[in-house]
Amino acid sequence: MKIAILPGDGIGQEIVEQAVNVLNALGEKFELESAPVGGAGYAAHGHPLPEDTLKLAKEADAILFGAVGDWQYDSLERSLRPEQAILGLRKHLGLFANLRPAILYPELANASTLKPEVVSGLDILIIRELTGDVYFGQPRGVRTAPDGAFKGEREGFDTMRYAEPEIRRIAHVAFQAAQKRDKRLTSVDKANVLETFQFWRDIVTEVHQEYPDVALDHMYIDNAAMQLVRAPKKFDVIVTGNMFGDILSDQAAMLTGSIGMLPSASLDANNKGLYEPSHGSAPDIAGKNIANPLATILSAAMMLRFSLNKAEQADRIDNAVKKVLAQGLRTADIYEAGTTKVGTSEMGAAVVKALG
């Protein structure tokens, strides 16, 4: 199995190095090949997504991505900025399903702004559709209003739309993810107001017939946003559209209070995926050996589970992370009195040791 390793910029190099050490310690025969991306791609080949990097990403069975972006590239024209690499990879690889677990290990319950009893032990998965919705629908723009109360005035407008195959494929991803967990799926929409999301609800309900072992419920986005703060542990898997997912996934991430702990995956129709931490390249702490590598290590575990069919190895990594937290090891971002502060490489080495 071939894995493309794309560390990127800032802390990307340091955190991906630790995840690679963990992968190498599993005793599997993975072929790992690295390539520059983002600012590093621009520095090496004049483009954030160099041709050879894209070729490697296409050939590989899965991609482990660090993060891209650095202040020194902020003055470049938009198409050459590091962040374009991730958009280009999504487009070229057809990645349409964004999976973001929000997990709060009981040892880190104080990191959340919510009461520990509300969030301690939280373990939910948010699945956001990435290619459709009002973000990409045409037509869009600014025009003179053709009708309505403000006819003749300037107005901004966008088009919300979802094609049936687009809804079906994200629904399949969601039901299959729920099958690997507690077998409960909540589809979040706004079917009471929007035609697009009544259609979404109808299609998700149809796809449900193929997954009778999963319990499905539907929830309006406003209620979902409320329940996510009131009783987040009641959810198992949430699936929703591009815009609602954009908002809910960040809200869920903040429930945990520790951005350095959150992995993510973006999958295509064949479960090939790009795996990356939910945070950025953190140029403010790059090169200091203080970044938290756990989100990247947990992203590698997601890669084993969703793209490489190695659930047991994924469990080994997840359990090793739980073990080092139980041992009291903390990087600076999650440190609190009474625990032991360690650097990026020490944390990575502790996870390798905890694999057993």
Ligand code: NAD
């Ligand atoms: P950021 O996530 O990089 O950093 C936000 C804050 O969190 C910083 O204080 C940082 O030090 C801290 N932080 C982030 N990850 C951490 C970790 N693993 N351990 C400890 N602390 C951590 O967001 P930002 O500062 O808004 O953006 C920095 C750069 O990253 C920008 O160029 C941005 O465009 C880019 N970015 C890239 C991605 C991506 O590659 N997918 C995502 C978001 C932002």
